[in-house]
Amino acid sequence: MGGTMSGWINDHLLFVVIPLVAVWLIVLIDIVGQPRLSTRMKLVWGLGCSLLWPLLIAYWITRPVQGRIERTQAGTSPRDRLVGAVLDHEDGRIDDAQMSAIVSQLRGQ
Amino acid sequence: MSDKRSGGVLRRLARMTANLVYRDIDVHVASGPAAGRPILAVANHFGGLADGVLLVDSSPRMPRVVARDVIWKVSLIGRLATAAGMIPVHRAADGGARATNDQMFAAAYDSLREGEVILIFPEGVTQDVPHMAEVKTGAARIALGARESGVEGILIQPVGVHYEDKAGFRSRALVNLGPMIDLDAWVAERAQPVVGGADDRAAVADLTALVNTRLRHVAPDYPDWDQAHALETVAEVLLTDVDVAAPPPLQYGDVALVGSRLNRVAEPERGQLVTLGAAYRQALRASHTSDHAVATATAPVRSWGWVLDLVLAVLLLPFALVGLVAAAIPLLLVLVASRLRIAPAVRATVVPGLAMLLFLGEWVLFAVQTGQDGDLEVGLAAAVLFPFLVAALFFVVERIAILWQRWRRRRQPDSHELPALQALRAEVAEKGWAAL
Numbered sequence: 375m376g377g378t379m380s381g382w383i384n385d386h387l388l389f390v391v392i393p394l395v396a397v398w399l400i401v402l403i404d405i406v407g408q409p410r411l412s413t414r415m416k417l418v419w420g421l422g423c424s425l426l427w428p429l430l431i432a433y434w435i436t437r438p439v440q441g442r443i444e445r446t447q448a449g450t451s452p453r454d455r456l457v458g459a460v461l462d463h464e465d466g467r468i469d470d471a472q473m474s475a476i477v478s479q480l481r482g483q
Numbered sequence: 484m485s486d487k488r489s490g491g492v493l494r495r496l497a498r499m500t501a502n503l504v505y506r507d508i509d510v511h512v513a514s515g516p517a518a519g520r521p522i523l524a525v526a527n528h529f530g531g532l533a534d535g536v537l538l539v540d541s542s543p544r545m546p547r548v549v550a551r552d553v554i555w556k557v558s559l560i561g562r563l564a565t566a567a568g569m570i571p572v573h574r575a576a577d578g579g580a581r582a583t584n585d586q587m588f589a590a591a592y593d594s595l596r597e598g599e600v601i602l603i604f605p606e607g608v609t610q611d612v613p614h615m616a617e618v619k620t621g622a623a624r625i626a627l628g629a630r631e632s633g634v635e636g637i638l639i640q641p642v643g644v645h646y647e648d649k650a651g652f653r654s655r656a657l658v659n660l661g662p663m664i665d666l667d668a669w670v671a672e673r674a675q676p677v678v679g680g681a682d683d684r685a686a687v688a689d690l691t692a693l694v695n696t697r698l699r700h701v702a703p704d705y706p707d708w709d710q711a712h713a714l715e716t717v718a719e720v721l722l723t724d725v726d727v728a729a730p731p732p733l734q735y736g737d738v739a740l741v742g743s744r745l746n747r748v749a750e751p752e753r754g755q756l757v758t759l760g761a762a763y764r765q766a767l768r769a770s771h772t773s774d775h776a777v778a779t780a781t782a783p784v785r786s787w788g789w790v791l792d793l794v795l796a797v798l799l800l801p802f803a804l805v806g807l808v809a810a811a812i813p814l815l816l817v818l819v820a821s822r823l824r825i826a827p828a829v830r831a832t833v834v835p836g837l838a839m840l841l842f843l844g845e846w847v848l849f850a851v852q853t854g855q856d857g858d859l860e861v862g863l864a865a866a867v868l869f870p871f872l873v874a875a876l877f878f879v880v881e882r883i884a885i886l887w888q889r890w891r892r893r894r895q896p897d898s899h900e901l902p903a904l905q906a907l908r909a910e911v912a913e914k915g916w917a918a919l
Contacts, residue, residue: 399798400871402795403795403878451726453725453726453734454737456737456741460919464744
C-alpha cells in the first residue's frame, strides 16, 4: 500500500469508485422515478447531479419523499388532484358543484 | 445517552427499518405543523411492531409509545422499550391492577407538559380484520387528565395506518394523519364544563366518541376483506380514468384514500359499488388481465418508461448480485418469516423486528469480515458499501418484478371477453364517479 493519500486511492480505487457510482446511479433512479417532480425538474436534477456530484447530497436532502402526499402542497398530477378533491369534498372545503366541476375537468368532459 | 440523542437514533433506526420492510410508504398529512405543542397521537393497531415503526418514522418528533406491560416481561425487549421512552400500561386482562396505571398517567402528563408526542393505540390490541375494535377511554383520560394538571394546547392527532399486505416483506403502506382535535377549543365549545379532568365520566365518554369518529375516518374501516378489495378495485378504475396514459402501478396511498372514501358512501349506493367492484375484480382475474389493459384496449398507450427501467436494472445488476451474496442470509430468513403460517398481526411484528436485527447484524459482520487481517480501510469501505448493495438488490428485483407484471398483464383480453369487461368497467366507473 502506498504511504500517501493518492497511493491509498490507487490501491483501493475499486472501493472508492464503486460506492460513488452506486450512489450516483441510485440518485438518478430516484430522480427518474419521482412521481412528484415535473419532467423539466427531473432533467435539471439529473444533469446537475451528473455534472456536479456534490449536488447528489443537495438532491438527497431536498428530494420529495417518495410517495409523500402533502395536503398543503398537493401535487399537480391528475391523480393528486382527484385525491385532493375527494378529501376536500368530504371535509366540506368544496361543495358538490365544485366537486362535479373538478371531476368533469379531470375526465375531460 | 441523552433522551434527545437516543430519540434521534431510534427515529433513524425506525426510518431504516421502514424503508427496508416497505417498498413504498405514503404519508398523507391533513393538518399543518404543530411546532412545540404537545401532541397525543391515537392510531389504529393492525400491524403490531410494524405500526410502531411506521408511526415513529412519520411522526414530527420522536413519540413516547404507550404499550402493554407484557413487553417488559422479556428482559432485553423491556430494556429496549425503556430506552425508547415507552410507557407501560397495565391491563386487567393481562393480570395488571388498574391502580398501577397511575404511573402511566403521570408519565404521560409529564411528557405532554414537556411538549412531547405521546402515541397510544386506543383499541388496546392488534386486529386481523380490516376494521377497528372498540376504542377505549385511555386516550381521552390522558388528554383530559393532562389538561386538568395544567398542560395547555394539547392536540389530539388521529392516525390511520393502511397496509397493502401488513405481514409482507417489501409491501406498501399508507400513514394517514387526519385533522387534529384542539383539546382546549373542544372543552371551550362543550355545553357542559369539564370538571375533574380524567374523572369527568361524561367528558371522557364524549371525547372518546369524538376520537372514535375521527380515527375511523382516517383508518381502514371495512366490515370484511371482500368489501375492502371490491371498493379498492373501484378506486383503481377512477384513478386510472383520470390519467390513463400513466403506466401502472397506481400509488397505494391514492387507492387506499379513494377506497376509504367510497366506503363511507351511504347505502344503497355503497352496496351497489361493492357488488360491481367485486364482479369486475373477479372478471379481471378470470381473464388474466388488468384494469389498465382493459382501459387502454381500444386506444393503446405507448410507454417507453420500461426501457429506462430495464437499462437501469442492467446497470445495477452487478451491485445487486454482490448485495445478494452479502445479504443472502437475512433476506432468506425474513422472506421465510413473512410466509409463516401464523396470525398476520404477529407476522407484522416478527418481520420488521427480524429485518431490523438481521440486517444490522449482517452489516456489522460484512464490514468486520471484509476488513479482517487488520485492513481497516477495506472494512470501512465495506461498511459504507453495504446499504448501497442492499438498495441496489431491491431496486433490481423490484424493477424486474414490476416489468414482469406489466408484461404479463399487458395482454389484452380476448376479443370475445373484451366487450363484457369494458361494459362492466363502464358501469363501475359510472357508479364510482356518481358516488364521489
